[in-house]
Amino acid sequence: MLAIANSIIPAEARQSLSYLADYVPFSTSGITFKPLSGHIDVFAYCTSDTLVLAPNIPQRYVDLFTQRGVSYCFGTTPVGEDIDSVVAYNVATNSRIAVHNFKKTDSVVANIIHDLQHIACKQSFSRCSTLLLTDAAITSDRGIVKELQKAAIDVLYVSPSEIALPGYRCGCFGGCCGVVENKVVVCGSMDFHPQGNDIRTFIDNHGFQIIELAHFPLLDVGSIFFVKTER
Numbered sequence: 202m203l204a205i206a207n208s209i210i211p212a213e214a215r216q217s218l219s220y221l222a223d224y225v226p227f228s229t230s231g232i233t234f235k236p237l238s239g240h241i242d243v244f245a246y247c248t249s250d251t252l253v254l255a256p257n258i259p260q261r262y263v264d265l266f267t268q269r270g271v272s273y274c275f276g277t278t279p280v281g282e283d284i285d286s287v288v289a290y291n292v293a294t295n296s297r298i299a300v301h302n303f304k305k306t307d308s309v310v311a312n313i314i315h316d317l318q319h320i321a322c323k324q325s326f327s328r329c330s331t332l333l334l335t336d337a338a339i340t341s342d343r344g345i346v347k348e349l350q351k352a353a354i355d356v357l358y359v360s361p362s363e364i365a366l367p368g369y370r371c372g373c374f375g376g377c378c379g380v381v382e383n384k385v386v387v388c389g390s391m392d393f394h395p396q397g398n399d400i401r402t403f404i405d406n407h408g409f410q411i412i413e414l415a416h417f418p419l420l421d422v423g424s425i426f427f428v429k430t431e432r
Contacts, residue, residue: 203269203430204379206388207239207422209367214388214414221381221412222427229259233280233287236368240423242328242376244280246290246310247426253310255280255290270431276307288325293375295333298354300345301325322348328424329376332385337407339400341373357403363394364419372421374400379425386412386427389419 204218208226218224228239237243246253251272254263257279266273278289289307292314293300299314302325306314324330324342331340338349341361349356359374366372379386385404390413391397404411 202381203271203426203428204381204386205241205245205426205428206379206424207241209239210388210420210422211415211417213417214420217412217414218386218425221384221386223430225262225265227262227423232257233282234368236366237287237423240329240376241426242291242424243287244290245426246276246292246307246313246328247428248294248313249296250429252426252428253290253307253313266428268432271428274309276309278307284325291326291328293327293331293333293338295335297336298333298352300327300331300333300338300348302327318352320345320348320352320354326373327375329421330373331375332378332380334380334385334404334407334409337403339374339403341375355407357399359394359396359400364421366421372419374419374421376421376423377419379427380409381427383409384412385409386414386425387419388414388422388425390416391419392416393418 202222204222205225208228227241244255244258253276256275299317300320330342337355339357361371364372377388
């Protein structure tokens, strides 16, 4: 299994992540806004079985995925510096629901999520904003909170003010996280967030184990994608 995550992840977190999967440091240059250039959730959409890659993702990652037997296909939207292209793959999903501003969803991703329950929102960075569990969600966007509540989905709002995203005032909770099996893997420690204990309790109550990769404030790295390999 691969764990694809931003190359800026501190060494302590990298080491912890390497115990769960083979860490793949992700970075790009000259394609999109620098603060988002290492965000895998800008350049790809991930399901439990496959990746949908932006057609202009660096070739070295395509080669790696081919070598490791990762299932992938290409979307139709090249990532650039316009907002529509930056958010085209940033869709939050689990096995039942999809959350996004669907006017901006890449067409290949839209086809894959066609049969899921669609929760439409104004926030186009829905994957970065939101962590979906099996039957619940944690989000840093109040608009998404309202839409999930309308759909009778248990949701916890987490303030973004204590979440770091270099280059921006703050980040979002979903961008700190990845999910593998029944584990929520977080880049940072809940000890530094005022809602830390509430977040831990919420995740535990919904049947997931939380793994905090290192003892530093929560860091939005553009999500952590756990991807199955055949070799």
